[in-house]
Each structure stands twice: as structure tokens, then as C-alpha cells.
Amino acid sequence: MGRVLISGHWGGDRNPLPILDLLARGFQSLAPTWQMQCAPFGPGRAFVEAMRSHAGIAVLSTAEEADLRVLGARYRDAILAGKTPVLEGGHLAHTDGGVAFLEGLSGLSRADYSDFDRWFFSAIEQSRVLCRRGDFYAAFSSARPLFGPSSTLALNPDLSLRSDADADFNRQWMRLLHQVAQPYLPLQGQPASLVEPGRIAGSGASGGAGAVISALGGRLISDGDFLAYHTHLQSLLAEVDLVIILEPELHSPLLAESTLPTLTEAAAHFALPVLAVARSSSLSAHERAEWGIHGVLTDENEDFEALGQRAARTWAN
16 A cells, blocks of 8 residues: 655646546555545646635636736736736747736736837836735746847747847847846845846746746746745645655756656655656656656557556555
């Protein structure tokens, strides 16, 4: 008899719960004495499902709503309702630097202003007054910044150069965000340092909305770190004997920005074996060890119940 935690995700736009359940059913069909616990963990729909029981936190994900103006308005509504808003997203195919999100959040439309700079400062001031009510966050699945050579304004999600980049707008947007940047408080007699909202990790997430949230004084945090804290990951792992992680593509460049390292590092703290389940994998034995993975199962046909049975044959004995 043992206990297994089945966690992870199967792509940002897919609900992981039915997949986790199928894997658990397959595992338990060959290991009926084992206790199963399923916990979604990842970007997009997995993030939403993992946080669903937290009534005081309003999770807004680009996986469920693509219109950032709408998300900005919902973020505003959450603050007015006394909830803690969290905008979750990653490296999007389209980005306007956060303009649409700021429109929705502030309630001020660009179309009502003849001067873009005047609209921006009015929208920032309106939003700052709103956001003083409590904590607010952006959770990111991509740590790329908004500005710079490896930013979301410069690169597509597949890391090819954007053909629609507007250099003049990018310079103007960078200047404006710089002007409203929040300085760090002086430390031990040192001068205050400036926090550039568009250059910190995750500021390019959700179409640049991460930079806007940072400029307003909100916190940017990775999906993995946010979920690890709010789902009490350490407590979950302290009660199990095996961890199975769903991560659809096991390729080193992709894993660097995935939530898998958060899970494997936490599992290593308890010396737990980790089995990764994927659609495909290019990891060598050395790379698996580097990522904290002890075994890999793949199936391009996505027969999750069969994958659960395969896991039980090897790991439940």
C-alpha cells in the first residue's frame, strides 16, 4: 500500500481534472490498495482549477478570456468586490504592451483622449487609487520581460522575431512606464533604486499587462511559486510516496519556463521518486536527472488510463 500524488497539466487551454482522474483510475486498477490524490498544477486552466477553492482570490486567466480589456475590467470588479485579483498568463501571440488591460482596469478609454500621454497618466492615476484597496498580482508562465532583445514585444511565442513590432510605440510606451516606475526605498544609506516595470521577470506576460501591474505596485510571481504557496504543496508531498507529474512536452528549452521544476524541487526535499508523463520527450538520462525526474512515460495517442496502468506496473511494486 502506498500513496501517490498525481499533479501537473496538459497544456494551458485544457482542463487537467479529467486527465488526472483517468491516470489515477488506470493506476488504481492495477494497484487497488494505493491511495490517489489529484492536484492540478500549471498554467492556464490548471492554474484556474488549482485555485478554484480560494474564494477570496479572483483568478483571471488569458486561457479563458483572450480580450485583455475585458480582463482589466474584471480585475477592477474583483478589487471593488474586496477580492485579491490575480491575472494569470504567459507569452501571448498578440501584445499591445498592456494598453488594453489598462483601459479596462482604469475604465478610461483611449478613444476619449486626443493625446495618448494624457490618457496614460490619467489611467495610471485612476488605477492607483483603485489598487490601494489591497494586494494584487500577476502570475506568469513566461518570465520574459516586456522590453529588450528577448522580450515579448520583440519575439513571438515560438521565439521568431515579431514582424509587426512598432518601434516608435515601443519607445513611447517604455518612456511612459519609466516615468511612473516605483522606486525601491533606500537601504542602509544607499540611494533609492528605480524598478523598471517593463524589464523585470514576467513583465511581458499577458500581453504586457504584467508591466502595468508592476507599475501600479502589484507583485509579479511565477505560476509555480504562486501555486506552491496557495495549494500548500509541501504539506501534500509530506503525505505521499510517489509523485506523478503531467507535462505534455518534455524538452529542456520548454521545461525552463514550465512549472515542472517547482514540483520536482519540492519532491526532492522529501526524497520522493518522480515519474513524468508526457506526449513526447527528448530528454537524455542526464537531462532527466538534472530536472529531478526518475522515470518518463510517453504516449502520443494520449491514452491516459493506459499510462496510469503502465505507471502502476513499474512503480507500485
